[in-house]
Amino acid sequence: MQSEILTVVVERYDPERDKAPRLVTYRVPRQEGMVVADVLLYLYEHEVPDLGFLWECRTRRCGTCAMRVNGHPVLTCSEPVREDMRISPLEGLPVVRDLIVDRQELQERLAPWAGETLDGSGKDARILLEPGEIAHYRALSECIDCFICDSVCPALAENAKGGPQFAGPRRLIRLEAQVQRRAEPLPWLMYAAQSNPSLCTRCFACTEECPRELRPAEAIGSLTKRLYDRHELDPHKTAHITSFVRSILRGAWLDEFRLLVDIYGIVGVAKFIPQALRMLRHRKLPKPHFGKTAQASDIQTILQDLDNRS
Ligand code: SF4
Ligand code: SF4
Ligand code: FES
Known part of the structure; x- marks a missing residue:
């Protein structure tokens, strides 16, 4: 039998006050059909007016509400509540406050190509997709920028230690989508090559955790193969592939x-x-x-x- 009251542990952090995150336990009345975002809204409205968290659409479209529940990254606007929840911010990104992470640095990695037309004309040559290809392309282009894939990516975490920079699954799945729909994909492939897709460890964590089931690891595999086939990758970075x-x-x-x-x-x-x-x-x-x-x-x-x- 479900309890009437949910016990929720929230990881809280105020950079002006705390040296490290602290765990605070709250009790929240359970409601029919409650999701994790409802718990946070209840706390904000009734108990903790300074609780930091983000949400916008509540329909799994905007990606802002991504957090971890009991260590597992989820979209909190659609994640059903459970007993004994611990709610934490996404891992791997700097925490701004409580459950809000700083997405700016990773977001800027979409530059310089985000929103750009490459020939400066405002038009870009595109190809017509066959009916059978549309579902595959839509799957790639339906990324909602939740950053869950980036947050679980060990190759991206390695960037902090210096060396060649891996742009992360979120950027690379978009590049693969661009390459697929362009009649002349070479400029996009050049951006992809600069993103060092061969540094992906093929751990598939991004594919396992993507709430939209977009399979970023497979998209990166496809992008890497295109670059490899066209000899667009630095031979030193592909030496392990060739040797393997x-x-x-x-x-x-x-x-x-x-x-x-x-x-x-x-x-x-x-x-x-x-x-x-x-x-x-x-x-x-x-x-x-x-x-x-x-x-x-x-x-x-x-x-x-x-x-x-x-
Ligand atoms: S498969 Fe590659 S991109 Fe995906 S999480 Fe693992 S290392 Fe990162
Ligand atoms: S690929 Fe999936 S996990 Fe990554 S940002 Fe897009 S929707 Fe989120
Ligand atoms: S609030 Fe927009 S995806 Fe959850």
Whole structure:
């Protein structure tokens, strides 16, 4: 039986007062059909007038209400309430106040191409889609900018540590949509190349968490393949892809030693010796593998078949 009163823990943070987020417990009367945004509105109207949170459309269209409930990113305007909820801001983005995160820096990564026509004429050559392609294109173009995919992306989190910057799944799914509908996609592919899609780790967290089921990881795979096929990616950034493919074609086995040599060169591999010794000490160093796996010919036949179809 459902309780009449919901116990809700809200992660609160006031940058002028708090050194770290603090957890505050509230009790909220449950109502029929209540969603998480209703809980926040109740708190704002009855108990916590300074509670910071955002929402606009309440119809899953604007993306502003994205937060985490018990660690899981959701659109709070459509997420049903449950017992013992902990409501937190999206992870991976700076917190402005309570449940509001700063989307500005990631939003600016859509520049310079957002809203632009590339030839400056106000017109841009587009292609007519076949009826069978429309559903696929709509799926790509229905991103609501909720930032959930960016918030769970480990490759984007790595950016903070320096090195080549990955633009994130939200930007890349839009670029793939632009490329698909343009008669001349090259300028858009150049923007895509600058976004470093090959830094995606293929963890699929963005696809798993997207509330619109848009499959950004697959869109990035498609974009990366287009760039790879057109040799538009920096060869250094694609060395691992080339090596991986060669390795699978050779023996249906990922040869991690050769992967390192292909990416860094024989001299460059020397810098990994201390790390390799540490791994050896902890028995984490992969064993060298020579020859082919038992299923090599089956795997190679499948790859060949896929190649013929693409
Ligand atoms: S699949 Fe790629 S883009 Fe998606 S969350 Fe993982 S690393 Fe990020
Ligand atoms: S791709 Fe999905 S998760 Fe990412 S911003 Fe768009 S709607 Fe949100
Ligand atoms: S309030 Fe707009 S998507 Fe939730």
